[in-house]
Amino acid sequence: MVNADIEIETLAEFDRVVARGSLSGYRIQSVNLLERTFALLSADTSAAVFLGCAMEPDASVKVRADGALVFPPIPDLPFNPYRGLLYTAEELFTGLAEGYEATPDAQAYAWFQETKSDGDVFSSMLRSIHDDAISDALDEHLAGARVIGVMGGHAMARGGTDYRGAAELGRTLARSGLTVATGGGPGAMEAANLGAYLAPAPDEALPEALELLAKVPSFSPSVSDWARAAFAVRERWPLGGDSVGIPTWFYGHEPPNAFAGQIAKYFANATREDGLLARSNAGVVFLPGAAGTVQEVFDNATPNYYESRSEPTPMVLVDRAHWTERLPVWPLLRALASGRAMESRIALVDSVDEVPDALAAMA
Template sequence: MLPSEASAPHPGDREIETLAEFDEVLAVRGSLAGFRVQAVDLTDRTSALLTADTTGAVFLGCPMAEEAAARVRASGALVFPPVPGLPFDPYRALLYTPGDLFAGLDDGGYEATPDARAYAWFQQTKADGDVFASMLRAVHDDSISDALDELLAGARVVGVMGGHAMARGTAEYEGAARLGRQLARGGFTVATGGGPGAMEAANLGAYAAVYDDDMLDEALLILAKAPSFTPSVTEWARAAFAVRERWPSGGPSVGIPTWFYGHEPPNAFAAHLAKYFANATREDGLLARSNAGVVFLPGAAGTVQEIFDNATPNYYESRGAPTPMVLVNTHHWTHHLPAWPLLQSLAADRPMGARIALVGDVSEAATALAQMGSSA
């Protein structure tokens, strides 16, 4: 089970990420000295800011009265004010939810959502050479990484990789969903690239894990009415939210998408979405956090890249057991895109050789992970 993102501060934790944590720290410690307050609206905490010790504190994107800002600066704190006019918060303390990224979908369609507006901003600024825009993207992505590390602390994470083109209503999509459900019921946290296709299917399976088996069958039928995010992201997303509305309390999982691929929207079944501007940071982070293994479903160039991005640290691993890797679909990985023979060659006479497997069907993936010790 994933911990709550809004949990109370742990002993020794110097970050404050909610108003409740702010109030608790002041009540317990009577001081904000040395704390990092991240994206908390403090406009109603002026009296506290005028009297509390804020020596060495840092306020990241926290709205506050000018009187309070002047006082905490004078006392030795650093104040990074909110940046107006952005479709995202660069100092964001928590991961996104589907509701955050798809807000406004019902009224204005996908183009009106924060997700679409953030992508439009990225398109406008990524090539203009403006150091301020690139700094905002970097700060945002670092904030997301921090929130992701906090969320996954102590979790057994299995990454599920696969192509975005896998359509709803297909046997392949259903198989990926059943895999996600099986992994979630086995106590793993399912993590995907957070997009459509195989990624959505695995997140859907984790969402369905807390319900009876019939729920997934019914959800697959609803989703099949909008099989792809093309030609309409709006209709594709609305079908997902129709499932969420009918079954509102699904199981948690993680999606790690990117605005680098703006044509590829996030899916609505990952409870926690760590969306990045930098695709390289996103891909490396997803694989690095998959500490209990990675399942590679059939995919194209992106999935092939992920296989060898994951194989490289496994190849050089010398202190512990390499992360288990399971490739699904023998024909795909030996004939269509023959990554498996090369992976075998790399693994020869290396510890990773005992931690890779090729299986014919998605139903065998979880068993292969267990045999390689992913439950340890």
């Protein structure tokens, strides 16, 4: 069996497997088994691994006696380190009616702020386990998908022409069959996820949604109001398209946006950054941004620079003036690419309207 075949992440999966009489060798992730005591007492659980699964004491004694490894749930944590699935916006923003500070997302950030520098190996271990579980869930979710990364600055305000352009780009890419993946935060990231979310909707839905969102242009000063405006759009168009957001609690003052269908939120920013770029197998689009986006350009360029046996992934930089005058990234990128395989896989365009043709030319 391949690894994905031995993972059990829902109660329905557990019931299907245990009906065959054996859990031997399976990895059961964060499934509440308090009502499955008889099944656990009856099944072969040798060499199984239970990660954060609540179970009755007699069931726990029995599976340990079988030789299973049991990692019990950790009490009083605002997150589940053993989770088997990605987050959803609804999950991260549960309790938003009482204010953002009451949500699991805000509580996890507060826990991280308290523990990131305390030197406690247990806290750092929990963060590592969580992030590894998220990577596993993300790989499973994206298996077989053609993923296009869209990078850009968090400061891009709702209601502006740049935000509209990023949203239209996300919609165009999603409608072409690509899975849009962003850093999962506000600004350009939210806009691209919004466009993908509204891809199944009629064309007029996007300008209407942009008008609603423009009433709360930024997550500052109120994350609560900013997030509520997004959920109002989701309520107006409830059947949104899928996309992925990959944010981090390392920059937890920037909240995740509510338009990504699946959210892979990490504690470690380096893991998050590298994972987002590495999974963008159909290319990466870089909208205007500052230090973080510049870092992502060269994080992505590095493996492309050393790639010689197969074609590097396409890179498209949007806004010629931004990348050549305000931040002279394009000249350096061209100098790096000169004479290498990546030279034919980089492009600089003036607007988001040119991105699909640039990607098609490099396909």
